[in-house]
Amino acid sequence: xxxxxxxxxxxxxxxxxxxxxxxxxxxxxxxxxxxxxxxxxxxxxxxxxxxxxxxxxxxxxxxxxxxxxxxxxxxxxxxxxxxxxxxxxxxxxxxxxxxxxxxxxxxxxxxxxxxxxxxxxxxxxxxxxxxxxxxxxxxxxxxxxxxxxxxxxxxxxxxxxxxxxxxxxxxxxxxxxxxxxxxxxxxxxxxxxxxxxxxxxxxxxxxxxxxxxxxxxxxxxxxxxxxxxxxxxxx
Amino acid sequence: xxxxxxxxxxxxxxxxxxxxxxxxxxxxxxxxxxxxxxxxxxxxxxxxxxxxxxxxxxxxxxxxxxxxxxxxxxxxxxxxxxxxxxxxxxxxxxxxxxxxxxxxxxxxxxxxxxxxxxxxxxxxxxxxxxxxxxxxxxxxxxxxxxxxxxxxxxxxxxxxxxxxxxxxxxxxxxxxxxxxxxxxxxxxxxxxxxxxxxxxxxxxxxxxxxxxxxxxxxxxxxxxxxxxxxxxxxxxxxxxxxxxxxxxxxxxxxxxxxxxxxxxxxxxxxxxxxxxxxxxxxxxxxxxxxxxxxxxxxxxxxxxxxxxxxxxxxxxxxxx
Numbered sequence: 001x002x003x004x005x006x007x008x009x010x011x012x013x014x015x016x017x018x019x020x021x022x023x024x025x026x027x028x029x030x031x032x033x034x035x036x037x038x039x040x041x042x043x044x045x046x047x048x049x050x051x052x053x054x055x056x057x058x059x060x061x062x063x064x065x066x067x068x069x070x071x072x073x074x075x076x077x078x079x080x081x082x083x084x085x086x087x088x089x090x091x092x093x094x095x096x097x098x099x100x101x102x103x104x105x106x107x108x109x110x111x112x113x114x115x116x117x118x119x120x121x122x123x124x125x126x127x128x129x130x131x132x133x134x135x136x137x138x139x140x141x142x143x144x145x146x147x148x149x150x151x152x153x154x155x156x157x158x159x160x161x162x163x164x165x166x167x168x169x170x171x172x173x174x175x176x177x178x179x180x181x182x183x184x185x186x187x188x189x190x191x192x193x194x195x196x197x198x199x200x201x202x203x204x205x206x207x208x209x210x211x212x213x214x215x216x217x218x219x220x221x222x223x224x225x226x227x228x229x230x231x232x233x234x235x
Numbered sequence: 236x237x238x239x240x241x242x243x244x245x246x247x248x249x250x251x252x253x254x255x256x257x258x259x260x261x262x263x264x265x266x267x268x269x270x271x272x273x274x275x276x277x278x279x280x281x282x283x284x285x286x287x288x289x290x291x292x293x294x295x296x297x298x299x300x301x302x303x304x305x306x307x308x309x310x311x312x313x314x315x316x317x318x319x320x321x322x323x324x325x326x327x328x329x330x331x332x333x334x335x336x337x338x339x340x341x342x343x344x345x346x347x348x349x350x351x352x353x354x355x356x357x358x359x360x361x362x363x364x365x366x367x368x369x370x371x372x373x374x375x376x377x378x379x380x381x382x383x384x385x386x387x388x389x390x391x392x393x394x395x396x397x398x399x400x401x402x403x404x405x406x407x408x409x410x411x412x413x414x415x416x417x418x419x420x421x422x423x424x425x426x427x428x429x430x431x432x433x434x435x436x437x438x439x440x441x442x443x444x445x446x447x448x449x450x451x452x453x454x455x456x457x458x459x460x461x462x463x464x465x466x467x468x469x470x471x472x473x474x475x476x477x478x479x480x481x482x483x484x485x486x487x488x489x490x491x492x493x494x495x496x497x498x499x500x501x502x503x504x505x506x507x508x509x510x511x512x513x514x515x516x517x518x519x520x521x522x523x524x525x526x527x528x529x530x531x532x533x534x535x536x537x538x539x540x541x542x543x544x545x546x547x548x549x550x551x552x553x554x555x
Contacts, residue, residue: 035400043408067410068294071272071286079267089439120273
């Protein structure tokens with residue numbers, strides 16, 4: 001078999017066999033060390049740099065489990081019939097980037113379960129339709145047509161769960177017990193058309209993560225209670 | 236011969252483009268098909284084996300259904316070798332786009348070879364020419380070969396270290412770390428950023444950062460596929476058991492036997508620096524991506540990819 005080899009290559013092969021193992025083992029250990037440092041730096045950077053809290057599709061409320069298992073495969077976004085799932089961008093943090101998030105300006109959630117069905121890893125876990133909460137709707141009183149000028153009742157009409165009631169001035173108030181964050185109210189809110197001159201992208205009612213109370217709401221509550229109108233938002 | 240090379244490359248480009256195209260259509264049409272990270276129809280899908288390991292370790296969950304999928308991919312890789320790398324993965328397409336090269340050139344030779352060997356590589360391989368060349372052994376050739384041999388030892392693979400580092404990091408930080416910089420995943424992320432831009436008029440920072448990472452990996456790091464990619468390293472573990480379509484040299488045709496010369500066209504053509512003749516290259520035969528560059532480059536068509544090992548032929552079944 002080796003009789004066809006040129007003489008110099010036989011010699012070289014012997015040399016390689018002698019020296020290659022020790023050398024490659026040392027360089028393997030060195031490379032492993034460097035790879036560990038780099039990939040731990042990447043993992044550490046991802047763990048430290050926390051982006052803003054995102055609204056997740058139903059079944060993705062356990063944030064830690066979602067980040068651990070999400071492969072960023074795009075299946076949930078792709079299958080969503082209402083296109084409400086919109087992957088987070090890098091502005092949400094390097095780990096959260098490309099993970100599924102809800103954008104209620106594009107659609108709303110009807111809890112059809114399709115995203116959970118196609119999720120390969122169970123990052124979106126099965127959920128109970130009665131208890132799942134994507135977030136909770138909050139009326140933005142400085143933006144909302146009804147609160148600023150009156151006349152609009154669209155969110156209250158469209159809410160599939162009767163979670164929005166109207167106060168004595170026919171202004172929308174969210175019943176947080178009933179709201180599951182489906183986002184129909186935000187999706188339907190016409191304020192950016194009715195009051196297009198105010199600019200911005202936020203609508204008159206927006207779904208917020210359950211855990212983090214937006215500061216402006218508590219500020220509004222404070223002002224309300226000072227003005228003797230407390231209890232409206234807690235109704 | 237060059238016609239054959241072009242034909243094989245065209246077939247590979249068609250195969251890779253088809254995979255990328257089907258995934259893109261699925262993304263745009265909203266079929267829920269997914270990407271190479273995990274893709275399929277409804278409940279039937281394949282998952283990236285590295286992504287599986289990363290999520291299983293980060294999530295502390297074996298996910299038995301996916302373990303079966305992982306084992307099927309391992310089995311397919313044992314059967315067909317790293318065919319994914321040569322025919323499915325979209326990264327060579329991007330390299331073609333960025334550097335007009337489908338495969339990573341064998342840098343060992345690009346650095347070591349002299350002027351005449353460059354002529355040999357690009358010149359026409361008429362059999363008569365080869366015979367003439369074979370008759371006169373080039374003294375420079377020896378110098379080139381010894382330089383290559385010295386370089387072979389310096390070559391070090393990063394695939395395994397990156398694979399181990401990525402999984403360890405995923406275990407500690409509890410998310411699949413390598414997915415953040417995986418060029419395959421970022422390819423689809425870039426595609427989605429484009430869909431977002433043109434479909435929803437929503438320009439994102441992703442559209443700048445993701446392609447920049449891919450360019451960094453393919454252009455600056457250069458030897459991504461052959462030396463760094465941890466997915467390739469993982470597939471190589473399985474393909475060590477691969478016994479089908481292993482490039483085999485027909486010794487009765489090889490110029491080294493017929494003319495006693497040193498011909499290294501096949502090794503030069505190989506991205507992974509595999510020497511199919513006698514295994515002297517720095518690449519192990521298990522890394523073979525079945526790209527068929529060696530067989531289509533061979534001036535005497537001595538290399539083929541048989542379904543079954545023919546005992547009469549000298550196969551490179553060595554252990555490195």
